[in-house]
Amino acid sequence: xxxxxxxxxxxxxxxxxxxVLLPAFKTRPPAVPDQPVVITAVVVPxxxxxxxxxxxxxxxxxxxxxxxxxxxxxAPVPTSQPGRAFMDAPPAPTAQEWAQAATYTLKxxxxxRHHWGQHLRSLMGTAHEGPxxxxxxxxxxxxxxxxxxxxxxxxxxxxxVEQRARAAVRQMPPLPPTxxxxxxxxxxxxxxxxxxxxxxxxxxNDCEPDPPQHGNRFVWDGRTPQVVAEQAVAVKLDPAxxxxxLKQLPQDSIEAEAxxxxxxxxxxxxxxxxx
Numbered sequence: 001x002x003x004x005x006x007x008x009x010x011x012x013x014x015x016x017x018x019x020v021l022l023p024a025f026k027t028r029p030p031a032v033p034d035q036p037v038v039i040t041a042v043v044v045p046x047x048x049x050x051x052x053x054x055x056x057x058x059x060x061x062x063x064x065x066x067x068x069x070x071x072x073x074x075a076p077v078p079t080s081q082p083g084r085a086f087m088d089a090p091p092a093p094t095a096q097e098w099a100q101a102a103t104y105t106l107k108x109x110x111x112x113r114h115h116w117g118q119h120l121r122s123l124m125g126t127a128h129e130g131p132x133x134x135x136x137x138x139x140x141x142x143x144x145x146x147x148x149x150x151x152x153x154x155x156x157x158x159x160x161v162e163q164r165a166r167a168a169v170r171q172m173p174p175l176p177p178t179x180x181x182x183x184x185x186x187x188x189x190x191x192x193x194x195x196x197x198x199x200x201x202x203x204x205n206d207c208e209p210d211p212p213q214h215g216n217r218f219v220w221d222g223r224t225p226q227v228v229a230e231q232a233v234a235v236k237l238d239p240a241x242x243x244x245x246l247k248q249l250p251q252d253s254i255e256a257e258a259x260x261x262x263x264x265x266x267x268x269x270x271x272x273x274x275x
Contacts, residue, residue: 085129085194092122102176106206106248108186109179114201116140116175117188123168124192133193134158136165142184146175154187161192199259204252207245209234 093101093115104111127133134157141150151169156162178184191198212232220226237245 087127087194087197089122089125089127090118090197092119098176100250102179104248104250105179106203106245109184110201110203110206111250112179112184113186113188114198116142117190117198119172120165120168120188121190121192121198123171124164124190127192127194129194132158132160134161135189135191135193136162137187137189138165139187140185142175142178144178144181144183146177148172149183158192161190164192165190200253200256202252202256202260203249206249207237207242209236 098115101109101111101115136156136158137154139150139152139154140148143149148169151166153162212234214232215229217229217231218226219229236242
């Protein structure tokens with residue numbers, strides 16, 4: 001009797017175990033592959049605006065009755081091109097300045113020569129940039145009574161400037177007598193351009209002797225006996241004559257001092273100084 005119950009209990013336990021473990025051994029169904037998803041986008045164009053009918057053409061205004069046609073006005077002639085450089089003529093020397101120049105004997109009547117060029121340039125008018133600008137150099141001879149005795153052209157950069165300068169010479173008024181009472185011969189360059197103006201000369205060194213002219217003291221022709229020339233030396237005035245000379249010197253202007261400094265700077269300046 002006890003054996004039967006033992007066998008029955010064992011069978012019951014095995015059945016329960018099979019019932020629990022049997023679902024775990026069942027095979028899973030194969031996975032279904034993912035299907036691609038296709039999305040279709042439909043673009044709807046915007047609606048066209050309603051078309052409007054074109055406006056009717058505007059009739060041109062009625063022309064007034066034809067009358068007499070007024071005469072056409074000529075176009076104004078420009079006096080000068082815009083942006084064109086120019087320089088006015090300098091003022092002519094005054095009667096007092098000419099009177100002072102007529103008594104200045106130093107350096108070949110330097111004051112008289114300067115006033116002659118200034119007076120000539122004042123009669124030539126305004127200089128404009130363009131083909132009419134240029135320069136001319138004259139050799140002038142003035143008689144003791146102040147009359148022009150001779151006028152020769154040494155060189156010229158513009159025929160029109162030379163003609164203008166000669167026309168101005170013919171317009172010059174009678175000049176005072178020369179300071180020395182002798183014919184005055186000199187050369188003068190007249191510049192007729194909008195960028196160059198003649199500056200007054202400097203007078204403070206006119207009582208100093210002229211520097212000697214240096215040349216080759218050892219020049220020789222190869223035939224005659226060779227002789228070395230003496231070196232030139234500047235001859236100074238004696239103290240009394242020097243004091244009398246200083247009384248003639250006029251007061252130098254600021255423009256003359258500035259022009260002299262500029263010439264010295266351009267002549268002796270070095271581009272390497274100050275670096």
